[in-house]
Amino acid sequence: MTELAAVKAALKTQAVETPSWAYGNSGTRFKVFAQQGVPRTPQEKLDDAAKVHEFTGVAPTVALHIPWDKVDGSDGYAELAKHAGDRGVKLGAINSNTFQDDDYRLGSICHPDAAVRRKAVDHLLECVDIMDATESRDLKLWFADGTNYPGQDDIRARQDRLAEGLAEVYERLGDGQRMLLEYKFFEPAFYTTDVPDWGTAYAHCLKLGEKAQVVVDTGHHAPGTNIEFIVATLLREGKLGGFDFNSRFYADDDLMVGAADPFQLFRIMYEVLRGGGFSSEVAFMLDQCHNIEAKIPAIIRSVMNVQEATAKALLVDREALAAAQRSGDVLAANAVLMDAYNTDVRPLLREVRGEMGLDADPVAAYARSGWAEKIVAERVGGQQAGWGA
Amino acid sequence: MTELAAVKAALKTQAVETPSWAYGNSGTRFKVFAQQGVPRTPQEKLDDAAKVHEFTGVAPTVALHIPWDKVDGSDGYAELAKHAGDRGVKLGAINSNTFQDDDYRLGSICHPDAAVRRKAVDHLLECVDIMDATESRDLKLWFADGTNYPGQDDIRARQDRLAEGLAEVYERLGDGQRMLLEYKFFEPAFYTTDVPDWGTAYAHCLKLGEKAQVVVDTGHHAPGTNIEFIVATLLREGKLGGFDFNSRFYADDDLMVGAADPFQLFRIMYEVLRGGGFSSEVAFMLDQCHNIEAKIPAIIRSVMNVQEATAKALLVDREALAAAQRSGDVLAANAVLMDAYNTDVRPLLREVRGEMGLDADPVAAYARSGWAEKIVAERVGGQQAGWGA
Amino acid sequence: MTELAAVKAALKTQAVETPSWAYGNSGTRFKVFAQQGVPRTPQEKLDDAAKVHEFTGVAPTVALHIPWDKVDGSDGYAELAKHAGDRGVKLGAINSNTFQDDDYRLGSICHPDAAVRRKAVDHLLECVDIMDATESRDLKLWFADGTNYPGQDDIRARQDRLAEGLAEVYERLGDGQRMLLEYKFFEPAFYTTDVPDWGTAYAHCLKLGEKAQVVVDTGHHAPGTNIEFIVATLLREGKLGGFDFNSRFYADDDLMVGAADPFQLFRIMYEVLRGGGFSSEVAFMLDQCHNIEAKIPAIIRSVMNVQEATAKALLVDREALAAAQRSGDVLAANAVLMDAYNTDVRPLLREVRGEMGLDADPVAAYARSGWAEKIVAERVGGQQAGWGA
């Protein structure tokens, strides 16, 4: 296989998981701007996600968020999985939610009150039950836990509670199931966050065992943090479970991945490839909020941005790079990387799509498909999906 | 008058304006945790604000937010002012809101569509009408305007629109009325913010004229920004109109002022005193969100934090400081400042309160007053006030 | 002229000024790593700068730094100018230095001691004398002034001293001469910096008059600051005098421009074009430290990075952009900008160079030229140029 053929083959196997909640309304604390045609049910979210896969070819799974995507009945999730399958997609990771109940005002799994912790852990265990039903591999855990004021709670005791709760959930995981622990620098807690950085997530996952892995949300770091370094380190430690992709200029802006700093996304994808992480062991997920832009096209664009960064990373001449690095030629080594980054990979990706039987331009194809008009016309009445809905 | 007497006299004249919205529910984009007993009407917010003044003695005015505090009828605002007066407080600044209407998805006064801009400016003009009715001096303008993605709109054209809209509102101001223009680093817009820093606010105010002044929200700066420098600069330029006090560890956390970095608050208050800003020309306002803590006691605590910082700033031995500065003795100059900061001013403030006929401990006095229990018992049903309510 | 021809024409007129000091040794506070072949005299710096212009065609001027590039004799600067001219380049901006004398421990133009201020202002006046001799248009002022500890000096008094000193220098400027005032977030002062942001520089320049302009160093901002917004604003105000280009991941790293965030550089160049700043009124200068990489090739690479960003900015379809912006189509507007950014402009620039009679690949041509080997062989002995040398 020629080198270019190998690049194309890799691009065809790429899989980006889209999140059900990104199809619903979202916003800031100041305002949620509702959009027309937004899904009202988990099924309608899957319908939209299937469109993203139909036009990109590389978004075959959809992450669920519990309880937002909760369905009733003993066969509810099996039916939901069938709904997805009928449209060409599969259910992906199960995301827990321990932040939108009044009981969680002072935390969930780290709360000072054992009763609230019990409730939170029970929710996580329920999520594993759902994973059994949906045949999901990954339980993605993000905790909003933390404190707003110095002294509010005991930092160390909260770590003890966290460890205890995680251990109970870890024990419940079945064969082939994993726990992905997400860290976040701050928000919604402002003084302490109980899993604020990769080090904390890593330390907990290490103690839990092999099924516990760290997930990197690209928007969850302090200003100036070198994210690709963390990616390289976690891969070296065998502890990178996946990504929540998005982009940001300031805090956790949840913008389209690659929109704020496409060079950073390229560097991240290069470290993924370098570290052997371009495999099914690392889950590539989007976690974004399309507050003001059209949602489905934004997700298509995001998937394409990941593809473009991946294509550029695949094009890096790794032998030339290694040679320049060995020789200590700073400029030459940098130039090898930049050569790949500066390449316009859009023609290559259009070719790849052609070979996959797809339209070369997913955004235009979606626009022509009439789906946007159809959902605006049909999804009238009912309760639109959104944060908390 | 002895020096200590002068300090006490200054502390007795202090006036901190509390914001009506801080008495209502608030939260993050993830969750608003409702509290019991929260006001349901502008009148009930004033009742709570009056309690803060009753126990602190230095919170005599209450800022309104339009439309959240809108009242009906030709005499509505006069009646509201009377309601306040009957409880010992007055109405303060009028805060506009051009961010919670669906039309404002892409901005308000800077929106690409002239019709939306018209609507926004009309709202601001209506706010001046209300100022006439409430006899408020200050119109406080904070714009959520900005963009999320590069290219989304034309940065410069938005400045032109901003200038045009502000000019129209400025012309409408009556004698003795002012426009306070607030800047904010980011949020809810993530890529550009149309008034992102003091320089932009200053440049606009300069062109508008003397009635336009800059307002400094202590949570609206990039990491590491020296806020007291901005305070000193704006005072030197005659352009500091007031403060929105709060505190933050990361972004615009809107925590109790003085909670995150009390030393910074002290330095700010020192520059206020140094620059002659401890006068009625500078409005000292709170702008906070008490997401997880009890609201009225949090506001009382915030007012007390401002008092403590002010007391320490008043205690700085300015002659000794100037002498050390002149001599280039870095350590001695720093030590003079730290001496004041390290002083425990709580006994002094207890004395001041005693001389003002107040309980020495406002938090305890409020707790004993039964008000918290009363509002929980009485404010049942109806729609609690909150962001957007 | 076709559109592409116009783009090419614009690229051929581009002029990037390189700084004499970037050819010398530099480092961090921890270590200056000396390189072989580094210039020992102002003349040798010009020789190197001429090489950069020879291979790029767009680096026709060289900024001097006084006293580092001070020459003796009544005709010293005329001879230096002739030395430059003989090699195809011209002398550019004069950069002052009021930070490397022991007297400046507590500041220069803002120092509490009038004698030190006098010395600093005299140095600046001397720089204008040199400008007369070198026929330089621009005096570039960067002040290391500030304080390290709260209380160390009076923030406001330092502003008064700054204003006074600047005014005296401004008065001395001749016809056609300008003062470019640079701001910097922090370093080497850690608590306050006397010109910390564009707002402060702008306020001073506004009072001084038309010959005083702000210069934007791309590395001198707080984390997360939107630099292109500042560029757009200063151009709108008629106060953008020029750039000090470099790039940074964290603080003022002084890396090759475009190396850390090429997308940001593109956005900056787009605002320059949008605001009419791609003209001789705005000086495009490099200000970089090549601590570990070969200096001349790094500067060539930097000039090329500016060219590439400019080419992409020139390729933006401004009509399509304006249409998408007007229609409020966030994704379409962003896509227009990204289309230009994602274009590989290196073939176009190779063409431009060919048409200018240059080698298509300046880095390779320089490497082949033997200059690097020649200076290593010839520049033996003497005192290498470097920070302070």
Added chain:
Amino acid sequence: MTELAAVKAALKTQAVETPSWAYGNSGTRFKVFAQQGVPRTPQEKLDDAAKVHEFTGVAPTVALHIPWDKVDGSDGYAELAKHAGDRGVKLGAINSNTFQDDDYRLGSICHPDAAVRRKAVDHLLECVDIMDATESRDLKLWFADGTNYPGQDDIRARQDRLAEGLAEVYERLGDGQRMLLEYKFFEPAFYTTDVPDWGTAYAHCLKLGEKAQVVVDTGHHAPGTNIEFIVATLLREGKLGGFDFNSRFYADDDLMVGAADPFQLFRIMYEVLRGGGFSSEVAFMLDQCHNIEAKIPAIIRSVMNVQEATAKALLVDREALAAAQRSGDVLAANAVLMDAYNTDVRPLLREVRGEMGLDADPVAAYARSGWAEKIVAERVGGQQAGWGA
């Protein structure tokens, strides 16, 4: 023992190690301002450090830096230790230096060239030899290693080299000897730093074994990082080896500890106490640069700042705090902490000093001692100590 007696007893046992290099000249990349009377030899540094201990009573040990404090002869270090002992102090941690040799341009222990790595590891082994001679317990390792440009070197390979080098040094440690691994966010490397955060240091120390511990330099974090959280976490993991105390407003400013954010220092000391870290297992060291202020008084002031923060932390009513935390009373819990912080502990510390037979005011006592004048008069000629000297 009463509670207050216990607080006093704890304060009397406190030990803060001062660094030999802080007595010498230091500066920024822009300028090192030399001061009169600065030591010229390791012995003179010890003389100065002994003065700090003489007046504070809690600075009994002095950290050395190799090769800056290298002494000759087979008995050199024994004599140095005796020199210290004669003056009432002891030698403390040995600090390695793998950043000030030209060979280290691209790194030391992580350098791509095995020969350079060998040299670096040999230096570290030599440091352990010196520890044997000085009877030091701790080898403090800070690496300037990193890269400035994307692609410059392989991130992961550098981690492999780091692990290999550390392992060799770890093996060499004797009984009772420890390796303290320091992390740093950035500087002098700007793109990647090979030990950039506590997570990386922790992961390496965990693999090395019990003698490897993490050291927290309070200036080495990204903006907004919650340092006390890291302290609590490392203590919980049994991996906190010590502190390098200093303070900063922006980057690694190396100002006097407690000068920039005294409330943060208090919170850190509270977590130290809470986590059982106020013991000999955690080394409390200063690592500061007194660029513009008098060095010995600045170090005395720094030691006092640590004392004041410790005293406040000791005064926290931990039972009341725990009760408020358990009850979920955010404001009450915060108030308990703030009560201790707002206390003026200077009278208590004056008392403690009196009971220790010291002057109540170490700064004034030092000033009266004549030492400053003596060293200015006597330390004439020779080479002043400084960065690299």
